[in-house]
Amino acid sequence: MVKVKRIIKLVMVAGLFVFGQQVLASMASDNYKVWLDTLSSGGGNLSSTNYSIDSNFTDQAGANAQSTNFKEKPNFSGIGSEPTIGFSVHVANLNFGELSPNSTAYSSHTISAYTNSRAGYTIKAYGTPLHNSYHTIAQIGSIATDSVAGSEQFGLNLVSNSVPIVGADPVGGIGTAAPNYDTANKYAYNDGDIIAQSPSFSYQTDFTVSVIVNIAPATTSGNYGATLTYEFIPIF
Secondary structure, eight states, X not given: OOOOEEEEEEEEEEEEOOBOOSEEEEEEOSSOEEEEEEEOSSEEEEEOSSOEEEEETTOTTOOOEEOSSOEEOOOOOOOTTOOOEEEEESOOEEOOEEEOTTSOEEEEEEEEEEEOOTTOEEEEEEOOOSBOSXXXXXXXXXXXXXXXXXXXXEEEESSOEETTEXXXXXXXXXXXXXXXXXXXXXXXXXXXXXXXXXSSOEXXXXXXXXXXXXXXXXXXXEEEEEEEEEEEEEBO
């Protein structure tokens, strides 16, 4: 009797967590705008041909800063609608069909992210690999490795691959795949890992998440399913 291994589906869920690293305020007039100022230790001189501001962490209420061409009294207030973030998962379900120990099953989907936070963002992936009531397919772990048919593996990356032919490099903005998820033909997965990131504010980056599944000849037959949750963390 031939035992058939099937995957029902892999479901993706988006999440959001905002990490407050800095306190920001927006200041503007008819002639200029300081988009996001920082309340932090230290400070220093900000200047151009027409103005100069010496900012420091001494007076939260603010004090006059002026030159021949302008006068400003900074104050500490909320920035209202200034923070901008965006995150989306473009395909919510992946179907891997029938699995075989002789070949690698694979699929992909796209996630997009952007923010105007100057500290950037991270994206984490959570969830138990494909499983049923009796067995869970082994996750590769945090160290990227080759896809090996006939050996149990659940992994992913966010770049263009040729083994198997799946995926694409990130497009747009300055977002990048995280280490161990950024190497062609190498795959990793560890529950809670950072899989993508941006070091600073970024226009929209589209990430293609490629997921591979391998099974062993002894892998328990049955219907398998899993849910991955992506956590988008802009750092303000």
